[in-house]
Amino acid sequence: MSATAERPETREGSTAELTYLEAISDGLRCEMRRDPTVLCMGEDIGAFGGAFKVTDGFVEEFGAERVLDTPLAENAIIGTAVGAAVEGLRPVCEMQFADFISCGFDQLVNVAAKLHYRQGVAAPIVVRLPSGGGFSGGPFHSQNPEAWFLQSPGLKVVAPATAADAKGLLVAAIRDPNPVCYLEHKGLYRYVRGEVPEGDYEVELGKARIAREGEELSVIAYGSAVHLALDAAEALGESIEVVDLRSLCPLDTEAVLASARKTGKVLVAHEATQSCGVGAEVAALIAAEAFEDLDAPVRRLTAADSPIPFSPPLEQAILPQLDDMKEACSELLAY
């Protein structure tokens, strides 16, 4: 590869206001500048810059070999990424939409996830997954498939909610020696913006964040649901704590239990469907470890167990909305 190693210019303490989307690009660009073994692979990511423009301008800076336009073949993207990773590269794969991981699922769950356990060979790849609905994407461009990955030991799974975490978690994912599924919510791409540290910035995998302090109720969320929870808490004016999980595997069980013990009431919220989802896992954890501290049953606010429909009123009926969040919080607060 022709690129030369280059240390990022880290201006201590300086930040820039970026959108969530820009922060993803920034994290990827910083890592590609820092580490010549990092390369991007995916459909239409080169000259076109990706369906959502995350890699806009990358091919000009890093060349077509490191910003590889692949054939339309998701198993090929992930399978060859595993081979390249085993041989010392750090591939970052882009699924054009998270939904399309189903076409690359075999390589992800059977080859990548199990490689270290079976053979002692690390497979440091990142799979970027533009996920989530709310824009009439329909049943094949709107899903939140994180629970699939959580049933596949060997995969780490992260889902940033803020611009700073979008950068920091991506950088950490690239540096991690394991395959990491990185869920980037499409609804947050341009909706969320915030101060993002410039240069080298990493957020440790497996650490939750208290997005809002509160005493009466904990909303444990990740991704888009964090913003629903924050908006609901503001609108209700109540002392609601919002825990942003950030990492789903490894899960920050201490942070979950600490918040549950502090408030005694827990709502677990996510945009993914309900059955056997992250909410079920978090609720089971709290039931097993913090039962005595609870003042109310643990509740979940999630998408209905349904494909995500196309038509706006149907989609809104399936995905959790702000009013649903306010109602769920109010019910628990009144319990």
Added chain:
Amino acid sequence: MKPFDGAVASERARERSTDPANGSDPGRGAQAPQRTRELPLTREDRANLLRYMAMMRAAEERGITLYRQGKIPGSFYDGCGQEAISVGSAFVLGPRDRMCILHRDLGAHFVRGVTPDRYLANYMGREAGVTGGRDGNMHFGDPALGCVGMVSMLPDMALVAAGMAMAFKLRGESRVAMTYFGEGSTANGQWHEAMNFAGVHELPVVFVLENNGFAYSTPNELEFAVDPVERAATYGFPGVLVDGNDVEAVFEASRAAAERARAGAGPTLIECRTMRMHGHGAHDDMSYVPEAVREEWAQRDPIDRYSRALVGEHGFSADEVESIRAEVKAYVDECAQQALASPMPDPKTATDGVFADDVTTLGDGQAPWSHWSAAASERSAA
């Protein structure tokens, strides 16, 4: 093509072939090169080719015995009759080349440097097995020897090998990745993805297809309408047909494919026609294969055939050949005792290693097997 006439077809193909370099016949794929020139094999290389084939046969026979004794959990899978393919192909690689080896290819593991005790221990789920009991039977690859172990989903490793080759190409290294799959695998979508990806990027990868007549019980005519060796051309690289029961023919086709890959000319698909002489696994009585077909293929046994060639064409004495085979058998018996002496893994370690704490680097292996490969590795290091 009939499922049983592989070697016959390939013999005919070789007779038709006039150009040793590619002998191309558009629409049918290139044919195996004829031996119009001396192969770069020393006397010691030839002894080793026999040694590794005999080692594979002896180790698998020992494995079947252990299975019948109840010492192997699960089932048992072997490559009886296919020894020439894994040995002949793996023999061309240097230490810095990489392999994803499949379940009929024990010979390739031995060529890379795995010893039969570690193979048998792996089958028995012992600590000394290559995976330490994490995975069973042939699902292993010794990372220290430059190998990544297979998964059951076929042909997933074709993409992993293509990815390794992509890394070589991106870094401008003169290295080769080689992998195997059966003809049944060519019906799967990932086969297409791998061939297409390797073709688009002209990757230095050698695909060795073992057409052993049956995917479990399913014959060729229910797997594909167009033979895979012909499909290679549609991906932009040559398909070469060889007699998979002729170890030097496999060697020569693999050597040419590896050199082509090293030269930056891209992938090659080598279809080795052969016959699976045992069932898919030890649980399969192979009742779907007529006895006459089995008997016919038994006459083409690659080990007996090479033994005769060594005596008839390469100046070996019958005693020499016999003593190589006997030595290997004694060695495998010794290895079996070592494997049996290995403890079972500690259940307390069952969840260790789900996640990696650090990156790993594949080793190059020792490559002690051949003068040929030593020269190849010098070239690949250059």
